[in-house]
Each structure stands twice: as structure tokens, then as C-alpha cells.
Amino acid sequence: MIDYIEHLCNIYIFNFYKNYIYFFSCVIILFLMTKTARYTGLLDFPNQRSSHSQPTPSGGGLALVAIVLVSNLGLIWACPEFFFGGLLIAAVGLLDDMRPLPVLPRLLAQFLAVGAAVILLPSQAPIKGIPIYLVKPILFLSGVWFINVYNFMDGIDGLAGGYANAAAVGFLFCLGGGAQMVEPWSLRIYSQLVYITMPFLIFNWNPAKIFMGDTGSTFMGFVFFCLGIRGLIYGNFIMYSFIIIMSFFWIDATLTIARRFMRDRRVFRAHKEHAFHKAAAIFGHWKVSCFIICVTLFWLNPMARVAMDHPGRAPWVTALALVPIVVIILAFKPGCPIDEPGCLLRFLIRHFKSSGCS
Numbered sequence: 001m002i003d004y005i006e007h008l009c010n011i012y013i014f015n016f017y018k019n020y021i022y023f024f025s026c027v028i029i030l031f032l033m034t035k036t037a038r039y040t041g042l043l044d045f046p047n048q049r050s051s052h053s054q055p056t057p058s059g060g061g062l063a064l065v066a067i068v069l070v071s072n073l074g075l076i077w078a079c080p081e082f083f084f085g086g087l088l089i090a091a092v093g094l095l096d097d098m099r100p101l102p103v104l105p106r107l108l109a110q111f112l113a114v115g116a117a118v119i120l121l122p123s124q125a126p127i128k129g130i131p132i133y134l135v136k137p138i139l140f141l142s143g144v145w146f147i148n149v150y151n152f153m154d155g156i157d158g159l160a161g162g163y164a165n166a167a168a169v170g171f172l173f174c175l176g177g178g179a180q181m182v183e184p185w186s187l188r189i190y191s192q193l194v195y196i197t198m199p200f201l202i203f204n205w206n207p208a209k210i211f212m213g214d215t216g217s218t219f220m221g222f223v224f225f226c227l228g229i230r231g232l233i234y235g236n237f238i239m240y241s242f243i244i245i246m247s248f249f250w251i252d253a254t255l256t257i258a259r260r261f262m263r264d265r266r267v268f269r270a271h272k273e274h275a276f277h278k279a280a281a282i283f284g285h286w287k288v289s290c291f292i293i294c295v296t297l298f299w300l301n302p303m304a305r306v307a308m309d310h311p312g313r314a315p316w317v318t319a320l321a322l323v324p325i326v327v328i329i330l331a332f333k334p335g336c337p338i339d340e341p342g343c344l345l346r347f348l349i350r351h352f353k354s355s356g357c358s
Helices: 002-014 016-040 061-070 080-098 103-119 132-152 159-175 184-204 213-234 237-245 247-262 275-283 285-309 311-331 343-355
Strands: none
Touching: 002 016, 002 159, 002 285, 016 061, 016 184, 061 080, 061 184, 061 213, 080 103, 080 213, 103 132, 103 213, 132 213, 132 247, 159 184, 159 213, 159 237, 159 285, 184 213, 213 237, 237 247, 237 285, 237 311, 247 275, 247 285, 247 311, 275 285, 275 311, 285 311
């Protein structure tokens, strides 16, 4: 744990001077976007799924996309499937932020980007010895799903940006110590994500001055997935860290969509039935976002490192790390209407109403 505290200090304090260009570049772009949103059409108007009541600048993820891609132009040759796949995902997301697109073109872009990333994955990328030709179809479906997971979970102020920041810190802790072989450019991108999501979190903190939008949320989902599967080139260790660190997002989204599907509800229709939606309705945006970020930083990230340091025990460590996350999410009955709370949620609503808290 001491090593992790030192890692946090290095990331957030001592290494800032090496990466300030990313931080301030993001600040400038976001500031300009908030001032020009009404002219560019990047405004998010409230709908059934929204947690805001006033039109708010959207597409703030464009700042993240621009900085990551421009600062990594060398990937056009080193890993073109990452560069052009991310560009395609972000472009379609930007169009959707400006004028909502049907599901089909969005899925088509995701299939193309994820398909290229998976197909071009080197053949020496095993998962527990399973032949790569069996692994790739699983990775393909998982990638498309995870991009949508990240998009689904961008529903309250500070959550998507804060989670990206905490997750990037976790992956750097797991992969940056030199014990595991990884591609150097993947570590560079994780580091960049830390310093560009910091200013975005400031702009997106409740009450949000700008939203990430599909531009940023789908791009972030693709980036984390693509970096994750690239790590498989060097072994299975990255699989456990990904499952653990990203667990709040994929568990909440998966349980919510599964329950809605079983109840014959439209899976892609806007709704507010995720566990984080219900928690935010009780405690408020910033408390829920802060809780999830802190759990990721101080529980999931260290557990991911333990799983990687002890590969023989990794499945058990992963299970131990996920149990409290599953319990917390299930307590809010994801996939059910807000007026159909579980026992814990009913107690919390009654308690906070009686105490006058909002």
C-alpha cells in the first residue's frame, strides 16, 4: 500500500510539471467549447435519461480526443488500428452530439473500429492458452459492448471523467513498474489520460459546465478496451486488472441492461435505471461520483495490482475485489424503475427524506 501512496503522489504532484502541457491544453479547449457551444450546435438538451434541467454544452470529450490523437501521431504507423479506430469512433460520436444518430450507424462504426483492433492483434496474444482464433470473436463482442458500457455510464456529473482518471492511474500502477512488459506508447496514453481528465473533471463537476458527450464516452471506451487487448500480447495479466479496475462500469451497465431485457424493455432507450442514477437521486451527483472514484482509487486499483503480482491467485483476488461492488450495485436494483426500490434503497429514501437531506 505504501508503494501505491507513493505512486499517487508521483502522479498527482511530482510528475505534474512533466505533463502540464496536456492539462492546460485541455483547459483552453474546454473553455473555448463552453463559450462557442451555442454556435457549434454542441448543446445537450434534457431528455428522459438526463440528470440536468438546462441546456448544457456537450461534446467536451472532443478535447480529450484531440489531445490524445494529436500527441500520438506516430501511431498512424505503429498502431493504425488504434489511431484510425479512435478517430472513427470519435467522429461518429461528435455527429451524434450535434444531431442524434440512429443506432445502426453508431454500431457500424464500433464494429469497424473494434474489428480492426481485434483482427490485427498479434497472434501471440493468448488467454489462458486458448487459441487466438477462438479468443478474437469473444474480444470483438466484448469491445463493442464495453464502448457502449462507457457511454451508458456517462450519466451524472463527474462520473465518466473521474472514472477515466482513476482507471488510468490504476493501469499505470499495475503496468508502469517495469515488472510487466507492455508497449511504451500504451503507458504514455494512460499517463496523458490522467492529466487531460483532471481539467475535464473540473469543468464537468456538479454542476457541470460541459458534458463529455458521445464524442468522449465512446472514445474512452474504445481507448481502454484497445489498450487492454494490446496488453494481452505479453500475457494474461492485463485481463484481471481490466476486469477489476473497470468493474463499477461494466457490472452496473450489464446488470441494468440484462434486467431491462428480461422485462421486455427497449435496451437502447434513454432511461435512469442504472444503480448510479438511483444513488445520485438520493445522495446527489458529486457524492456518488466521489464515492465511485475513491473506491476505484483505494480498493479496485490496489486489488488489481495484487492480482497481477500473484497470477496463481488472480481469479480469487478478482472475485474478492468484485464482491463488494456487486453487492453495492444490487442494493439499488439496477434495471428497475426508481419508484420500485429494493429494501436498502427504500430505507435510504425514507431516511434522507425524514432528515431533510437531498
